[in-house]
Amino acid sequence: MPEDVFTPEDFSEQHLLIAQTAEEFANKEIVPNIENMEQKHFAITRELVNKAGELGLSGVDVPEQYGGMQMDKVTSAIIADRLAKYGGFSTTWGAHTCIGTLPLVYFGTQEQKKKYLPKLASGATVGAYALSESSSGSDALNCRTQAKLSADGKHYILNGERMWITNAGFAGLFIVFAKVSGDKFTAFIVERGFPGFSVGVEEHKMGIRGSSTCPLILNDCQVPVENVLGEIGKGHHIAFNVLNVGRFKLGAACVGSARNCIEGAIAYAKQRKAFGKVIADFGLIREKLANVAAGIFAGEAMAYRTVGMMDAAIAQLGEAHEDMAQVRKVIDEYAVECSILKVWGSEFIDYVVDESVQIYDGYGFVEEYPAERNYRDVRVNRIFEGTNEINRLLITGFLLKRAMTGQLPLMAAIKKLMDEVLRELPKRAKALLPTSENWWQRRRRLVCSLPASPRRNICRRSRTSRRSWVQLPT
């Protein structure tokens, strides 16, 4: 029912205030520094991460006792949405606050949280998440990086490499995955200064050039045993669960980015003239702007509906909402919605930047205008946080699994639908009679609209004819 759905029109005073803070930060701090960040002046990027932390924008998902704000998921989505004015910074900030921080929030021991979370929440330390290898990405469980317990039992010795690690150039803390005893996929908290740990050279990327992306090299890297995150052999729980939050935030950020792109495109279309008119007067340009606006409306609706549902479910936990393991389980229940937001958002923003280049015409293809950079920056969204292909398989896989286990009454819904179709079809058959369609078509439609038994008779009788007849399931 509409009244049960959370929408952007239901934002509280506090939500609006945070939206304003994030938007002002983006306009005053991020936008004026885009060119510098594009040139990989990471000191500026680093400074902005600190400033975002000081404003309380980075610790939204971190409990208060560990220096965070622990606010609702709607707030979390709002910040990702409003900060999305520059892909390079959004990627840095997203990797830091989400996949770089949340594994500790959800799976860390008290000691680990106390030691690391306050620095992450304030931005003093930047977090990173190291799951991919050169030969394993979405199939992360096939990783080759190995971890062996040292002879004195005090350290795990990690050997291997990790690829495409966002923030690697300046992050201080890495969540690294490796296999213990050859097959036990496990997460480790790795500090930048640990012996045997080094960062490779910066990648030259198509887009998000303002973010840092490097490989990690683990050469007999010594990780204290107390830095095992979660349980040995249960790394996959961590690897895949934190991605849910990453995905809904990415979806929200794509919607925010679309809002930003359309503003630029409208401003350009209102001043660029062709054939004596501004191009904003042309139907084919107006059609693009309208499609983008309609998409933003739908994108906002589903992003905030999803986080609204999560918040309602977390509120149901009562006092247990302080228990991060419980919160994580609640968020897991929305894995399908998170994947939907990720896939939909990343493909929608691809459409938006493409049409934006088109509206800017020749200027869209040169670096002078932001359309060119946006076009390159958003492409990665379909690749990271699980490729859209993997997410599509997850969406249908989850639904089928839930239908089979009875968690989702899919079969009952199909039966109800079939009953409705069969009940309504005879009416349609009557309506067909006065049409001028030819006899064959009319008869075919009539047959398929009849209840089962007369239809079977007709079908049997017509078996001798050249045409076969439509049979509806009984």
Add this chain to the structure above:
Amino acid sequence: MQAIQDQQEIMGAIANMTIETYAMESAVLRAQKLAARNGDAGCAHAIAMTRVYISGAMEKIESAARTVIAACAEGDMLRSQLAILRRLCKYEPFNTVALRQDIAQKVIEAGKYLVA
């Protein structure tokens, strides 16, 4: 017969339908909630955006459904499934040309995306 989870194209097409259904339903619910608060006239722009969105989404859903049905059935079964699909996807289309003109007018005047 091949198990469905081994047929990625089918899994992908069903995911596409699921995604668009969620998007469409979310937009409709939001517009309904707005209409309940402000009346239809008070949220004409939001209703127009919802109509444009669902028009495109229905086309995508129908196309994905045809792909799946054609891959899963043949002969009489294929035709009967398509007949059901036609029944389910039967609707009077909105005048999206006029709706898009109205939406564009509003966002161009405002210089940005807006809901009301």
